[in-house]
Amino acid sequence: MIRFRHVLAIASLALLAPFGPAQAVNTATANLIALDKNTSTGWLDARVELYAPPDAKGNLGAPKVYPAQLLFARPGQFRLVLRTGAKNEYRAASNGSVVTWMDYGTGIGGQQKYADVVDPFTQAMLGVAGAITRFTAAKEIAMSANSPLRGARLATKVYGSSVVSSKAWFSNDKLIGFEFLFADNSRVFVSVLSMKQNVPTKPSDFVL
Structure with missing residues (x-):
């Protein structure tokens, strides 16, 4: 069964994606902060890769790959x-509650309270707009000045979250993907295909 902490991590940074034309902002961290203030709903089409924790020798196995679509609305709807x-x-x-x-592959489903099943980091990201710096410390990843690629590393500051850190990657100021590292060393990579803000x-x- 796909774990909630993995699939809902997709929602955590999806709302920070630069929708539409390239933004007139030079750094990835500035893009994230600006978009966090101005995004209330969004739709995302993506490709998700889930990696289990590495083996005893540090090797990663083949990922599980899923096409994904996400619709979200703050606060807490997706x-x-x-x-x-x-x-x-x-x-x-x-x-939201x-x-x-x-x-549908296994026939297994369920229902739980939002606060009990959604990772605290995801709850924070799907909550109040303009509060990203309260929940994660963003730092620019050093890249060549001539490269169109820019990245931001975010360290989670939410108590109880299984998300240790995340990264967002941009090319020419457009989001091309992001990744999440979890406490058990499993990882999620998301390639952004298209989006609307x-x-x-x-x-x-927001029903099944």
Whole structure:
């Protein structure tokens, strides 16, 4: 079964993605801070790679790869679909107070309170706009001045979160991906394919 801390990590930084044209901001950290203030809803199409913790020799095995689509609205609403249209499609949805999920491959699903099942870091990122610096310390990753690639490293400052750190990567000021490191050394890599910012939403969007 796909773990909630993994699939919901996708939502943590998705709302910080630079939607549409390239931003007139030079650094990745500045992009993240500016967009955090101006994003209330969004839609994301992505490719997700889940890596189990490395073996005793430090080697990573082959990742589990999923196409993913995410719709979110602050505070706390989202609908995440992995393997859209496949027989083993996976869905998770939150109305801000309750999270419901279903793995159609196994027939296993459930429902729990949002505060009990969603990682505290994800709760913080899907909460109040403009508060990213309260929950994570952002630092620019050193890159060549001539390279179009820019990155930001974020150290989690949320008590009880299993997310240790994350990174966001930009090319020509457009987000191309981000990654998460968890306390057990498992990792999630997300490649951004397309996205839309501040899309219209309604309550029925956040059900399975």
